Amino acid sequence: MSIIEVKNLKVWYPIRGGFFNTIKGYVKAVDDVNLSIEPGETYGLIGESGSGKSTIGKTIVGIERPTSGSIIYKGEDVTKGRNRKKLKYNRDVQMIFQDSLSSLNPRKRINDIIAEPIRNFEKLSKTEENHRVKELLDIVGMPKGSMYKYPFEFSGGQRQRIGIARAVSTHPKLIVADEPVSALDLSVQAQVLNYMQDIQKEFNISFLLISHDLGVVRHMCKNLSIMTRGRFVEVGTREDIYDRPQHIYTKRLLAAIPDINPRNRQEDTKERLRVEAEYENDEKAWYDKNHRVLDLKPVSGSNTHYAAVPESNSMVEQGGK
Amino acid sequence: MDKEKDNVLLEIEHLHTAFRINGKFYNAVDDCSLTLRKNEIYAIVGESGCGKSTLATSIVGLLDPLNSKVKGSIKYRGQELVGLNADEYDKIRGEDIGMIFQDPLSALNPLMRVGDQITEALYYHTKDSEAERKKKALELLKRVGIPDPEGTFRRYPHELSGGMRQRIIISIAVACSPEIIIADEPTTALDVTIQAQIIDLLKDIQKEKESGIIFITHDLGVVAEIADRVGVMYAGQLVEIGSVFDIFEDPKHPYTRSLLNSIPQAGELGDRLHVIQGNVPPLSEMKRSGCRFAPRIPWIPASAHEENPSYHQVGDGHYVLCTCYQTFHFQEEK
Numbered sequence A: 001m002s003i004i005e006v007k008n009l010k011v012w013y014p015i016r017g018g019f020f021n022t023i024k025g026y027v028k029a030v031d032d033v034n035l036s037i038e039p040g041e042t043y044g045l046i047g048e049s050g051s052g053k054s055t056i057g058k059t060i061v062g063i064e065r066p067t068s069g070s071i072i073y074k075g076e077d078v079t080k081g082r083n084r085k086k087l088k089y090n091r092d093v094q095m096i097f098q099d100s101l102s103s104l105n106p107r108k109r110i111n112d113i114i115a116e117p118i119r120n121f122e123k124l125s126k127t128e129e130n131h132r133v134k135e136l137l138d139i140v141g142m143p144k145g146s147m148y149k150y151p152f153e154f155s156g157g158q159r160q161r162i163g164i165a166r167a168v169s170t171h172p173k174l175i176v177a178d179e180p181v182s183a184l185d186l187s188v189q190a191q192v193l194n195y196m197q198d199i200q201k202e203f204n205i206s207f208l209l210i211s212h213d214l215g216v217v218r219h220m221c222k223n224l225s226i227m228t229r230g231r232f233v234e235v236g237t238r239e240d241i242y243d244r245p246q247h248i249y250t251k252r253l254l255a256a257i258p259d260i261n262p263r264n265r266q267e268d269t270k271e272r273l274r275v276e277a278e279y280e281n282d283e284k285a286w287y288d289k290n291h292r293v294l295d296l297k298p299v300s301g302s303n304t305h306y307a308a309v310p311e312s313n314s315m316v317e318q319g320g321k
Numbered sequence B: 001m002d003k004e005k006d007n008v009l010l011e012i013e014h015l016h017t018a019f020r021i022n023g024k025f026y027n028a029v030d031d032c033s034l035t036l037r038k039n040e041i042y043a044i045v046g047e048s049g050c051g052k053s054t055l056a057t058s059i060v061g062l063l064d065p066l067n068s069k070v071k072g073s074i075k076y077r078g079q080e081l082v083g084l085n086a087d088e089y090d091k092i093r094g095e096d097i098g099m100i101f102q103d104p105l106s107a108l109n110p111l112m113r114v115g116d117q118i119t120e121a122l123y124y125h126t127k128d129s130e131a132e133r134k135k136k137a138l139e140l141l142k143r144v145g146i147p148d149p150e151g152t153f154r155r156y157p158h159e160l161s162g163g164m165r166q167r168i169i170i171s172i173a174v175a176c177s178p179e180i181i182i183a184d185e186p187t188t189a190l191d192v193t194i195q196a197q198i199i200d201l202l203k204d205i206q207k208e209k210e211s212g213i214i215f216i217t218h219d220l221g222v223v224a225e226i227a228d229r230v231g232v233m234y235a236g237q238l239v240e241i242g243s244v245f246d247i248f249e250d251p252k253h254p255y256t257r258s259l260l261n262s263i264p265q266a267g268e269l270g271d272r273l274h275v276i277q278g279n280v281p282p283l284s285e286m287k288r289s290g291c292r293f294a295p296r297i298p299w300i301p302a303s304a305h306e307e308n309p310s311y312h313q314v315g316d317g318h319y320v321l322c323t324c325y326q327t328f329h330f331q332e333e334k
């Protein structure tokens, strides 16, 4: 049973203009997307900037309203406010943002920041609350003394850990982590990712990990999707996507990741230029006449792997030449 | 002039760059020396706050003279740059040394069409006529892969994507065919596919003009992709210098090894990543004697560290500011 299921989600932003400020069209930030996340798993969502990743995340936590589609939690559609309340959805689903400084209130001390979600859902005495905040800080490796400080007194990595402590304070079932390590140095990024894995093990939390970094997602996620222009181009396990990519867009992303072995340089560049040329030559085949990503089709020989490939391509053998 | 000397574009010796903080000066670049040769891409890599950008701004002479101090020597083809006045530096910048910075939007004038910004660079540094300048600008736009040079010439920066803006910056940086390009995190703000294109473009331009590039980044993948030589920077010092193969295949300094170890690799799902304990100290709290990295590897006994670390040659062109590399091990290795 999945912890959450996103069904046919569309989030369209109206573009207004003209004298009467009428709707001229829509930015289809999310355009018919499906995904489901298992309990205790980290699901990866990859895409370049503007592809619609954050919009999906925000719609799941309820900051954005869907244009259509549903989000099923415990069998009920939580795009309806009534169900959210009944299921304590806002307690069970939390979010971590990329820029922790602007998402943490600068005028509040860390203990208030971390305790705020708890106060919304539980009645704890001051001592109980303090105890809980200390526990939470400990989980993310921050000294207890941090609770009386302000956000600006911490480094980026520390603030991101505070963001995690706050997000886990209500014992959530799902955390949407939107580019949680994108602004961090490698060494600090490693630490934040390790803490995410620790709390996942300890509390059986599911993550939706939103990232543009294919290395980070490969490290963290068993299942993932690749997104562009508001649609999924490819969905599968990490082996499906990284070892047997089907969609030209996925291939292009993979070819662009810098390889850490300098001896592969020439070959990588050649492969990248080959994929890039292929992309330019038959880009049209991969999108419909409105530049919309095609519908996902199962990749034959697999029950986990789907790709938005053209008709003629959909029977390609997995791993075939 | 002998061949080797002819190949040296930039020679930096014992560079110290200090900033004034609460009335006192602290070195952000603390005794750095490096040599950039023709046809060479020299990468500087390290965590943020290690002094990479300060090194770049020192080379191009763009520091605020009231709140900073530069000591030591930066020679461009034998000519000393430290101490040049603003006019002299203006001439060198653009003509001999081009610059590319991380944020292309702030480096462009928002109120000026991009074409005019390119021709302006040519106006200051060449004797070309207006028609020639325009022709050259269009060629440059084409050269850096702008699909519609004529149309783009008339656009304003905000009308272009981040990747396109970075191409404009590159076209300005190379407008006068400088021998040296200083690029400070030029791809950090870009998507990976755009990053790959910009890297290819810089490599091509470098080959074509036989120029030397100092390429600053915190991304080791990018280093592996682009660099010939690498300087690993920590707390204002170059702690290891070597060829790109030395650094990736035979890293010596504990800092270099720690950085390489913290990259998420293909391995098993959920493997623990290596964490470098602690963080780069702020300038005013930086220990100035002994080894600066020692506090971040507390399990290594003090006796392993050199009291005053000096450079040790460990291979042809491979130097480490360290002796403890001989006994260094990760905590989990024991």
Ligand SMILES: Nc1ncnc2c1ncn2[C@@H]1O[C@H](COP(=O)(O)OP(=O)(O)O)[C@@H](O)[C@H]1O
Binding pocket: A013, A027, A028, A029, A047, A048, A049, A050, A051, A052, A053, A054, A055, A056
């Ligand atoms: N509130 C909004 N109004 C109009 N357009 C928006 C709004 N939020 C996002 N968009 C647009 O939706 C698209 C997807 O944005 P986003 O979800 O932030 O992408 P990502 O997180 O992948 O970078 C972009 O084209 C963006 O400009």
Ligand SMILES: Nc1ncnc2c1ncn2[C@@H]1O[C@H](COP(=O)(O)OP(=O)(O)O)[C@@H](O)[C@H]1O
Binding pocket: B019, B020, B021, B028, B046, B047, B048, B049, B050, B051, B052, B053, B054, B055, B281, B282, B283
């Ligand atoms: N103008 C300045 N005034 C005071 N301190 C500065 C200034 N610029 C940079 N620093 C400090 O110098 C150190 C090195 O910074 P920087 O060169 O930007 O590092 P990097 O580019 O490696 O991230 C940091 O501690 C930073 O805070």
Ligand code: SF4
Binding pocket: B254, B290, B291, B292, B293, B294, B304, B305, B306, B309, B321, B322, B323, B324, B325
């Ligand atoms: S020997 Fe010196 S340079 Fe090496 S880690 Fe120890 S203190 Fe640092």
Ligand SMILES: [Mg+2]
Binding pocket: A053, A054, A055
């Ligand atoms: Mg986003």
Ligand SMILES: [Mg+2]
Binding pocket: B052, B053, B054, B185
């Ligand atoms: Mg910098």
